[in-house]
Amino acid sequence: MANTPSSYSSIPSNTKAWVYSQYGNIEEILKFDPNVPTPHPKKDQVLIKVVAATLNPIDTKRALGYFKDTDSPLPTVPGYDVAGVVVNVGDQVKKFKIGDEVYGDINVNSINDPKTVGSLAEYTVAEEKVLAHKPSSLSFVEAASLPVATITAYQGLEKVEFSSGKSILVLGGAGGVGSLVIQLAKHVFGASRIAATASTSKLEFLKKLGADLAIDYTKENYEELAEKFDVVYDAVGESERGLKAVNEGGKVVTIVPPGTPPAIPFGLTSDGAVLEKLKPYLESGKVKPILDPKSPFPFSQTVEAFSHLNTNRAIGKIVIHHIP
CATH class of the missing domain: 3.90.180.10 (Medium-chain alcohol dehydrogenases, catalytic domain)
Known part of the structure; x- marks a missing residue:
């Protein structure tokens, strides 16, 4: 060789x-x-x-x-x-x-x-x-x-044109993808407010990741909250409920097909350039x-x-x- x-x-x-x-x-x-x-x-x-x-x-x-x-x-x-x-x-x-x-x-x-x-x-x-x-x-x-979770999180946020100053609700915030969506939304994209769902024992974990509002899905229906969001990132397959949690003109992206229209179904395309782009955030410890x-x-x-x-x-x- x-x-x-x-x-x-x-x-x-x-x-x-x-x-x-x-x-x-x-x-x-x-x-x-x-x-x-x-x-x-x-x-x-x-x-x-x-x-x-x-x-x-x-x-x-x-x-x-x-x-x-x-x-x-x-x-x-x-x-x-x-x-x-x-x-x-x-x-x-x-x-x-x-x-x-x-x-x-x-x-x-x-x-x-x-x-x-x-x-x-x-x-x-x-x-x-x-x-x-x-x-x-x-x-x-x-x-x-x-790689899979980070690229999925990043490309999904890009797909719905997430940007600085926007609010987001992450469904399944403690999972592999959701835990990175929270971190990227906060540190890379500059979210104004982050809410996320998890079970009772994982609520503190969501706050440590950077969620401003941790929602216990076993006790609360997030779609009934008075507060609505610019983006809902669905990592659990609840796009139909997610559509009720966005504000007017807001977008829902789901990684669990097929998704309920107009939610946007999304699957990653593997790309080393995304990982290279995020390298400073990983090396500084902002994204863990x-x-x-x-x-x-x-x-x-x-x-x-x-x-x-x-x-x-x-x-x-x-x-x-x-x-x-």
Whole structure:
């Protein structure tokens, strides 16, 4: 392998990974396989030695066959979020070199042709454009938790033209995406007022993130509040109720399809440039990765980690580390 330092000269032809060969409940179909062929980077890709990976709800939906018509062929190694070290580069790659610490969402499009070998493996490949240099102030675990949730939060706010001085209500403020929407709305976009919903035990957490108003959805109907908002960011699938909480001319964006018109359904396009743009906020600590208290799970407990994800009770992100 050209230009490979001796420390990386022994990239194995097979990689340890978690794999499923049929669609179904991911906790039942996921199996450990020590002999998955190590992917080779194309011209615009890098090969990453995975250090940490993060689970996302889309992994579960993909395993259930929700988008099998556009999915990569089985068997599948799941995993979108990655943080790791570049060990080989395609000949058109300019931004990264061997030895660089990188992170990103490896799938350009979440639903159309996601990669066969995802990030729940020792090695995975990703296009140069979806990756960013890992901020030095973040651990691999923290960095791995960010890409899908951060890019979704940022691009969703852009989609509804959120800007300084506007108010926002975040539905599901304690979740992976919602916790970042609050932080980005406050520190990057300059929101005038932030409200967010969560269950009783998570209200203090919302305030720590920067919410001015923490709403207990188990006790209060947010759509009945006298106060209305310029934007409602729906991370839980309640766009119909969200439409009753916006002021005249306000907008609702939802990341849970299909959404009730005129709410705007939204899915991310993976983009390393968004992560690079947010690097100063991450390095200064203004925007913080939010890890579930049980994170990280060891690689050997990936199935247990998915079980925890599927309770929908996680706070922030569930990370797998250390990957062998």
